[in-house]
Amino acid sequence: MATPDRAAPALKQDHAQASSAGFAPGIDHADPFRDAFEHAIVPMALIAPDGKYLRVNRALCELTGRPAEAFVGTSWQLVTHPVDIDVVLAHERAALDGGPPAFRAESRLVRRDGEVVWTVQSRVLTSDADGGPLYFVAQFEDITERKRMEAALRERERFSRDVLDSLVAPTAVLDADGTIVAVNRAWRRFGERGEADPGTTGPGANYLQVCERAGSVEALAAAEGIRAILGGNRDEFDMDYPCHPPGAEGWYSLRVTPLSGVDHGAVVCHIDISDRKRSETQLIEQAVVDPLTGLPNRRSFVERLTEAQAGPAGRDLAVLFLDLDRFKVVNDSLGHQSGDRLLAAVGARLQEAIRPTDLVARFAGDEFAVLCRGVRSEAESVAIAERLANAVSVPFSVDGDDVYVTASTGIALAAEGLSPEDLLRAADTAMYRAKRWARPHQVFDEAMRVRSAERLSMESALHRALERGEFRLHYQPAVSILDGSVVGVEALLRWDHPERGLVLPAEFIPVAEDSGLIVPIGRWVLEEACRQADRWQRFGRETWLSLNLSAHQLTAPGLVEEVEAALDTTSTDAARLHLEITESALMADTEGAARVIRSLKRLGVRVSIDDFGTGYSSLSHLKRLAVDTLKIDRSFVDGLGREPEDTAIVMAVLGMAQSLGLSVVAEGVETEEQLAALRDLGCTTAQGFLFARPQPPDSVGRLLAGRTA
Numbered sequence: 001m002a003t004p005d006r007a008a009p010a011l012k013q014d015h016a017q018a019s020s021a022g023f024a025p026g027i028d029h030a031d032p033f034r035d036a037f038e039h040a041i042v043p044m045a046l047i048a049p050d051g052k053y054l055r056v057n058r059a060l061c062e063l064t065g066r067p068a069e070a071f072v073g074t075s076w077q078l079v080t081h082p083v084d085i086d087v088v089l090a091h092e093r094a095a096l097d098g099g100p101p102a103f104r105a106e107s108r109l110v111r112r113d114g115e116v117v118w119t120v121q122s123r124v125l126t127s128d129a130d131g132g133p134l135y136f137v138a139q140f141e142d143i144t145e146r147k148r149m150e151a152a153l154r155e156r157e158r159f160s161r162d163v164l165d166s167l168v169a170p171t172a173v174l175d176a177d178g179t180i181v182a183v184n185r186a187w188r189r190f191g192e193r194g195e196a197d198p199g200t201t202g203p204g205a206n207y208l209q210v211c212e213r214a215g216s217v218e219a220l221a222a223a224e225g226i227r228a229i230l231g232g233n234r235d236e237f238d239m240d241y242p243c244h245p246p247g248a249e250g251w252y253s254l255r256v257t258p259l260s261g262v263d264h265g266a267v268v269c270h271i272d273i274s275d276r277k278r279s280e281t282q283l284i285e286q287a288v289v290d291p292l293t294g295l296p297n298r299r300s301f302v303e304r305l306t307e308a309q310a311g312p313a314g315r316d317l318a319v320l321f322l323d324l325d326r327f328k329v330v331n332d333s334l335g336h337q338s339g340d341r342l343l344a345a346v347g348a349r350l351q352e353a354i355r356p357t358d359l360v361a362r363f364a365g366d367e368f369a370v371l372c373r374g375v376r377s378e379a380e381s382v383a384i385a386e387r388l389a390n391a392v393s394v395p396f397s398v399d400g401d402d403v404y405v406t407a408s409t410g411i412a413l414a415a416e417g418l419s420p421e422d423l424l425r426a427a428d429t430a431m432y433r434a435k436r437w438a439r440p441h442q443v444f445d446e447a448m449r450v451r452s453a454e455r456l457s458m459e460s461a462l463h464r465a466l467e468r469g470e471f472r473l474h475y476q477p478a479v480s481i482l483d484g485s486v487v488g489v490e491a492l493l494r495w496d497h498p499e500r501g502l503v504l505p506a507e508f509i510p511v512a513e514d515s516g517l518i519v520p521i522g523r524w525v526l527e528e529a530c531r532q533a534d535r536w537q538r539f540g541r542e543t544w545l546s547l548n549l550s551a552h553q554l555t556a557p558g559l560v561e562e563v564e565a566a567l568d569t570t571s572t573d574a575a576r577l578h579l580e581i582t583e584s585a586l587m588a589d590t591e592g593a594a595r596v597i598r599s600l601k602r603l604g605v606r607v608s609i610d611d612f613g614t615g616y617s618s619l620s621h622l623k624r625l626a627v628d629t630l631k632i633d634r635s636f637v638d639g640l641g642r643e644p645e646d647t648a649i650v651m652a653v654l655g656m657a658q659s660l661g662l663s664v665v666a667e668g669v670e671t672e673e674q675l676a677a678l679r680d681l682g683c684t685t686a687q688g689f690l691f692a693r694p695q696p697p698d699s700v701g702r703l704l705a706g707r708t709a
C-alpha cells in the first residue's frame with residue numbers, strides 16, 4: 001500500500017535545479033505513481049511552495065504546447081496570463097500561511113504559440129509529517145470551449161438587447177409563464193414617466209398578474225390575449241386602449257406575438273397610436289353627418305344656416321330647437337342601445353315631417369334643430385312646430401313596446417344682424433322657456449332677449465357675490481302653537497348687494513339654480529348655518545336648524561359628504577339638522593332624489609318636504625322616502641278660517657301626516673285667525689310673520705335666549 005508520503009514524490013532540497021529530463025532533481029523517479037501521473041488524461045503539475053514547477057505531466061505539456069523542460073524550475077507565473085496571476089497568488093499565499101490548503105481558481109495559461117488556454121486549476125497543498133508545506137498538486141481543467149460559448153452567448157445577448165433597444169415601442173419579452181425576461185429601453189422609459197401600466201413592471205414580474213391586478217377592462221382583455229398566445233391558441237393579438245397616467249396620456253395599441261424557441265414565450269409591445277387616434281377624432285369632428293341618425297350634425301347645420309342667412313331670403317328663416325322631454329328617464333329605463341334606436345326613429349320622423357327645402361339636424365343627445373326657409377311670420381313657424389310635435393306624438397315601437405315621446409320646441413325667427421350662433425341661442429332659450437312653463441313650444445321674443453341678457457349679468461354678479469362674501473343668512477323661528485316657544489329656526493338666504501341692499505332669494509335663486517351656482521352657494525349656506533347653530537348650541541338642545549336644498553344640490557355629487565363634514569367640523573347634532581326639499585324638486589328626479597335622501601337619513605339628519613301641497617307627491621312615495629316633516633305651503637294657510645277649501649286641504653294634510661307618523665309645520669302664518677284655525681285643526685308647529693320675520697343671527701340669538709317668539 002502506498003502511503004501518501006510515497007505516492008507524493010519526496011522533495012529534496014535541491015529541487016530548484018532544473019533537469020533536462022523535465023523532472024526536478026531529488027524526486028524519486030522510480031515511484032510507481034509516476035506513470036499514473038505521467039499518463040493521466042488530466043493536465044497536472046507539482047508546484048513547489050516558491051511557485052516553481054517540480055514536475056508536469058504530458059497532458060499539461062500538450063495543453064500548453066510546451067515541453068516538460070520548459071516548465072521545470074520555472075515559476076508558474078511565467079506561463080500564466082498576467083491578469084490572472086494575482087488571484088492565484090493570493091490563494092497560494094493563503095494556503096502556505098495556514099489557510100485552506102485546497103483552492104480552485106480560473107486562470108489562463110499562455111501557450112508557446114501565444115494562444116491562451118482557459119483553465120480551472122484545482123490545487124492542494126501537501127504537507128510533510130511535521131505539517132510543513134511540501135508542494136502543491138495542481139490539476140487543470142480546460143474550459144476554453146465553455147468560455148468561448150459563454151462569450152458567444154454574451155455576444156448574442158448583446159445583439160438581442162441592441163435589437164430590442166432599437167425598437168421605438170415599449171417592448172417586453174415574456175417566458176411561457178408570462179414572466180418578463182427582458183424589456184427594452186423604451187419600456188423602461190415608459191415606466192419612468194408615470195404609473196403606466198406597462199412601465200412599472202420590469203424583468204422578474206409576471207405580466208399576466210400585473211394586468212390582472214390592474215383590473216381595468218383593457219388590462220383584463222390584455223391578460224386574456226397574452227394567455228391565448230402563450231397557450232398557442234392564437235398567432236397574434238392586437239388591442240387599442242387609452243392610457244391615462246400623467247405624462248403618458250394617449251392611445252396605445254398592444255401587440256402580442258408568439259416567441260418560438262425552447263420555452264414558447266411572447267413578445268409584448270405597446271405602440272403609441274395617439275397621433276392616429278387624434279386624426280381619426282378630427283375626421284369625425286370634420287364629418288358633417290351624425291352617425292346615429294344619419295342626419296346632418298351641428299357643424300353642417302350651422303354652415304347651411306350661415307349660407308341661408310347670406311342668401312336672398314336670408315330674413316325669411318326660422319330655427320326650431322327641439323328637445324325631447326324626460327328623455328333621460330326613457331333612456332335609463334330602456335337601456336342605451338334602445339335609447340339610441342329611439343333617437344334614430346325620432347330623427348327619421350322629423351325628416352319625414354319637414355318640407356324638402358328645410359333641414360333637420362341632430363345636435364347632441366336628444367336635441368334636434370330644424371332650419372325652415374320661407375317663413376315670414378310667427379304663425380307659420382308655430383304651425384311647423386305643431387306639425388313636428390304631431391309627428392313625434394305617434395308612439396314609437398321600441399323592443400316591442402310602445403314608447404310615447406313629447407318634445408319641447410323653441411322657435412327663433414331670423415332678424416337683422418342676428419348671427420347663426422345668436423339665432424341658435426335664441427331658439428335654445430325659447431325651448432328652455434317652453435320646458436319651464438311646460439308648453440309644447442315657445443317663440444323667442446324681445447322680452448326673452450332682455451331676460452336672457454339680465455340672467456347673464458345676474459349670473460356673473462352672483463359669481464362675484466360668492467367670491468366677495470356678499471351672502472348672508474337670516475333665520476326665521478318656528479314656534480310651538482301650544483305655548484309660543486321657539487322649537488327651531490330656518491335659515492333663509494339673503495344677498496347683501498353693495499348697491500341694492502338685501503336681495504331676496506326669489507330674485508336670484510332661479511338663476512343660481514339654472515347656472516349650477518346654487519351648488520357652491522348651497523355649500524356655503526350649509527357650512528355657515530352649521531357654524532351658527534354651533535354658537536347657539538347653549539340656548540337649548542331641542543332647537544332644530546332647517547336648511548333649504550334645491551333640486552340641483554340634491555343631485556350634485558358630494559352632497560352627503562359635505563353634510564357629514566359640516567356636522568363633524570361644527571359638532572352639530574345630526575338629529576337637529578332638518579333639510580328642506582321642495583316637493584317639486586322631489587318629483588323632478590324621483591330615483592336620484594330618493595337615493596340621496598336615503599343616504600342623508602343614514603347620517604341621522606331629518607328631511608322635510610317644503611311647500612307641501614304644491615306638487616303631486618304620492619302617499620306611498622313619501623312613506624318610502626321616510627321623510628320626517630311636511631311643511632304646508634303658505635298658499636293653503638292663507639285662506640284658513642276664511643276659505644273652506646283651504647281649511648279642508650290643511651285638514652287632509654294633517655290627517656295624512658298623522659297616519660304616516662310625520663310632523664307638520666304650517667308656513668306663512670300671518671293672522672290670529674289663521675293661528676286659531678290651525679290650533680283647532682290640531683296643528684302644533686307654525687312659522688310666519690305673526691310670530692317672527694326672518695332676521696339676522698343676532699336678533700334670533702336674543703329670541704332663542706328668551707325662547708318665545
Ligand code: C2E
Nearest residue numbers: 492493504505525548549550668669670687688689690694
Ligand atoms: P321657503 O323655504 O318656503 O321659505 C319660506 C319663505 O316664506 C321665506 O321667503 C320667508 O321669508 C317667507 N315667509 C315666512 N313667513 C311668511 C309669512 O308669514 N308671510 C309671507 N308672505 N311670507 C313668509 P324667502 O326668504 O324670500 O325665501 C323664499 C324661498 O327661497 C324659500 O322658500 C326657499 O325655497 C328659497 N330659499 C331661501 N333660502 C334658500 C337657500 O339657502 N337655499 C335654497 N336652495 N333655497 C333657499
Ligand code: MG
Nearest residue numbers: 490548580610
Ligand atoms: Mg323652506
Ligand code: MG
Nearest residue numbers: 610611631667
Ligand atoms: Mg316653503
